[in-house]
Amino acid sequence: MCGAIQLTLASFAETFTTHQLNADQLCLKGTCLSQAQLQALLAGNQPSASILAPSAATSTTTPPTITIEGDNPAIIHIGDSYNDIGALAKDAEGHDLSLRTFLNGVLSGNIVIDTSAAATDTIDYAATDTWGNTATSTRTVIVEAMASSTGP
Numbered sequence: 001m002c003g004a005i006q007l008t009l010a011s012f013a014e015t016f017t018t019h020q021l022n023a024d025q026l027c028l029k030g031t032c033l034s035q036a037q038l039q040a041l042l043a044g045n046q047p048s049a050s051i052l053a054p055s056a057a058t059s060t061t062t063p064p065t066i067t068i069e070g071d072n073p074a075i076i077h078i079g080d081s082y083n084d085i086g087a088l089a090k091d092a093e094g095h096d097l098s099l100r101t102f103l104n105g106v107l108s109g110n111i112v113i114d115t116s117a118a119a120t121d122t123i124d125y126a127a128t129d130t131w132g133n134t135a136t137s138t139r140t141v142i143v144e145a146m147a148s149s150t151g152p
Contacts, residue, residue: 027130062092064127066099066137073140080143082113087137089127097127119143 026038070085089097102124103111113121123139 060092060129060131061133063133063135064089064091064097064129066125066127066135068125068137068139073142075142075144076113076115077146078115078118078143080115082111082115082141082143084111084113084123084139084141087125087139089125089135091129091131091133095129097129100126102126113141113143115143117143118145 026032066087066089068087074082076082084101086101087099089099091097101108101111102122103113104121105124111123119142121141121143123141124136125139126134126136128134
């Protein structure tokens with residue numbers, strides 16, 4: 001089915017519009033259908049209980065894994081600009097997850113570090129998987145004065 005798709009998830013609500021979406025499975029709250037299973041449903045075939053019931057393989061209590069990219073802690077000098085490389089999140093089955101980022105505890109879509117003075121900032125990355133498991137990981141950004149060089 002092509003066109004506009006509206007998705008509402010427990011952790012956030014967004015509107016997603018696309019012309020075509022390609023995926024291996026269609027999943028809703030831990031119940032997933034393969035292409036063949038969806039085609040059978042659309043053709044009017046009665047699904048078996050095993051198709052509609054979440055199985056142990058499609059449900060987990062294992063939290064997502066978050067891998068911070070780049071240095072942690074990240075150390076920069078007063079007056080430098082900081083470009084956060086970000087992090088990657090995957091669920092227990094290896095699927096990519098979206099991240100929410102927080103700068104010093106405040107939800108922030110764009111990380112902008114004030115480098116005008118020495119400070120220590122934290123960037124928290126949070127991810128929630130299909131089963132509601134949540135994980136967080138933190139990067140520390142240290143803004144420090146440049147070391148002075150003393151000559152002979």
